Amino acid sequence: MNAGSGKDAKLGFGSSGKDDDTPFDGAGLKLKTVKTRRELNEAEFASILRVTEKYLLSKPSRKIAPFNFEWLLGLHREMLGSIWSWAGEIRSTEKNIGVSPNIIAAELGVIAMEADKRHNEVGALVFATAAEFHHRAVWVHPFEDGNGRWARLLANVWLMQHEQPVTLWPATHLRDTESPIRDEYIAAIKEADSRNYGPLIDLHQRFSE
């Protein structure tokens, strides 16, 4: 796949991140043909691109993107479910980042409830809410992996549904050293941990379509 041009780039999935031939932890891997991280990146990229197009090529209705609990999990399953058995499943183990597994469901419920409450927001409030949902989603960290990509798509679906320009992040993965904004992105996420959403809102706006 040409990962850096045309429509793909417009959708904000320009680079597939770390792209080498090293093996990786394959627990839960459904696609047995995938052997290297490069092949995994390509498979994940292609799958996520399909879902991105589904939600971002035109305004997604509340029917297809209701922001309820089931949809929040289902979005992750749509993104990675053809590749990983744990896609869309709440993780059962503790991680360095994220809440305890036993409160993940309740915390996702908070996002769903807030989405319902804020559905009629317009203008700048939409950006603020998108950034807040983005942060909340990675702060909860419901899944084994793919939490960042899921949270960023979630925020973009919210923006698109509320007729605001989406955020075109410079890379699919922001985890890798090759992402030009990784440090700034992580710093903005950490600021949002203390309820200062300014830097994350600024980043969204800087990469706004």
Ligand SMILES: Nc1ncnc2c1ncn2[C@@H]1O[C@H](COP(=O)(O)OP(=O)(O)OP(=O)(O)O)[C@@H](O)[C@H]1O
């Ligand atoms: N040091 C950190 N402090 C706080 N949050 C972090 C830190 N490192 C990563 N994160 C958050 O975790 C997310 C990464 O989670 P995960 O690896 O499950 O998702 P990903 O989609 O595979 O990766 P990425 O978001 O890096 O593309 C990041 O997007 C960021 O929001």
